[in-house]
Amino acid sequence: MFHPDCHRTPSMKLDSNLESPILLNRALPLRLGRGNNRIQNKIRVEESEAIYTMAERYELQSQSGKGKMPTVDRTPTGIPGLDEILSGGFPRGRVILLVGGPGTGKTILTSQFLMNGIKIYGENGAFVSLDETKAHYYREMALFGWKFEELEKGKKFAFINASPLRHMPGEVKIGRQSIGRKDFSILSLIEGIKTHTELINAKRVVVDPVTSLIFQYPEMVERRTAILDLVDALVKTGATCLMTTELRAMGPTVERAIQLEEYLAHGVVIMSNAKVGKTYNRVLQVEKMRETPIDMQPRPYKISGNGIEVFPKETIFVD
Numbered sequence: 109m110f111h112p113d114c115h116r117t118p119s120m121k122l123d124s125n126l127e128s129p130i131l132l133n134r135a136l137p138l139r140l141g142r143g144n145n146r147i148q149n150k151i152r153v154e155e156s157e158a159i160y161t162m163a164e165r166y167e168l169q170s171q172s173g174k175g176k177m178p179t180v181d182r183t184p185t186g187i188p189g190l191d192e193i194l195s196g197g198f199p200r201g202r203v204i205l206l207v208g209g210p211g212t213g214k215t216i217l218t219s220q221f222l223m224n225g226i227k228i229y230g231e232n233g234a235f236v237s238l239d240e241t242k243a244h245y246y247r248e249m250a251l252f253g254w255k256f257e258e259l260e261k262g263k264k265f266a267f268i269n270a271s272p273l274r275h276m277p278g279e280v281k282i283g284r285q286s287i288g289r290k291d292f293s294i295l296s297l298i299e300g301i302k303t304h305t306e307l308i309n310a311k312r313v314v315v316d317p318v319t320s321l322i323f324q325y326p327e328m329v330e331r332r333t334a335i336l337d338l339v340d341a342l343v344k345t346g347a348t349c350l351m352t353t354e355l356r357a358m359g360p361t362v363e364r365a366i367q368l369e370e371y372l373a374h375g376v377v378i379m380s381n382a383k384v385g386k387t388y389n390r391v392l393q394v395e396k397m398r399e400t401p402i403d404m405q406p407r408p409y410k411i412s413g414n415g416i417e418v419f420p421k422e423t424i425f426v427d
């Protein structure tokens with residue numbers, strides 16, 4: 109059980125394709141009343157962490173007569189080409205979902221984001237791994253010249269091995285209370301994130317990948333609560349956070365689940381292979397990004413010994 113004191117209400121627009129109510133304190137824009145009243149409601153919600161679409165922001169500005177779109181603080185990735193299609197970087201303090209099939213470069217991209225954060229921008233970072241051990245991760249990243257082990261010693265980087273959470277027994281006792289394995293794994297993960305990010309004052313956090321954790325929940329309502337709890341915990345760190353998940357298109361159930369994650373995150377970036385003629389090209393597409401005018405064109409990217417590079421001016425033609 110999560111947040112038993114939390115009020116629930118059916119949301120008005122965004123919920124139409126989902127079966128269950130949404131958590132009110134998760135800050136969806138309220139659409140109450142009309143005219144100024146309506147705008148004020150939106151502004152008030154915005155101040156308490158609302159999630160906005162670009163259209164809603166523009167509507168807000170034109171109605172309030174304030175003119176230019178307010179600038180949003182950004183977290184540059186430092187990844188060549190990527191910041192260009194993100195108007196400078198990810199919106200600071202938000203939770204971004206990186207979706208991609210195996211081998212598309214999710215672990216590399218998120219690690220490069222952390223490494224650049226520390227080396228270029230002086231921002232500490234934490235990597236929460238749900239499928240790799242620390243030794244394995246350090247070995248793999250060293251191939252790109254990224255020495256996370258040294259940074260860990262200097263308290264600039266934290267590796268949180270959350271992979272044992274996938275192999276918990278059926279029930280876990282906390283004092284006299286017994287709680288289910290899946291709830292325990294989410295709660296432990298949240299606790300681990302909180303403790304470690306505070307310890308090193310992390311400004312960037314990665315959770316890689318969340319897929320298996322979320323798939324513990326066959327029920328949509330429970331799954332949504334689990335994702336929201338994770339997103340909520342990440343938002344509370346104050347850091348700019350990336351979560352990765354495996355690509356959709358593996359059958360209707362998977363597709364549905366991924367849609368739910370995408371819908372609940374503040375931004376979504378998709379990494380995939382596009383077939384052009386007889387060749388496959390790696391492409392990256394920013395599907396949504398709150399508070400950010402984005403380039404939605406799929407852009408080619410490459411992986412090399414230096415990590416990832418995106419080509420923001422090139423296009424891929426797919427028939």
Ligand SMILES: Nc1ncnc2c1ncn2[C@@H]1O[C@H](COP(=O)(O)OP(=O)(O)O)[C@@H](O)[C@H]1O
Nearest residue numbers: 208209210211212213214215216217411412413
């Ligand atoms: N030095 C390199 N040059 C080119 N490609 C590389 C290099 N190192 C790794 N790769 C590619 O990166 C991919 C693995 O990236 P990774 O981030 O682990 O993927 P994911 O986390 O999405 O499964 C593999 O497809 C591999 O071919």
Ligand SMILES: [Mg+2]
Nearest residue numbers: 214215216316
């Ligand atoms: Mg990976």
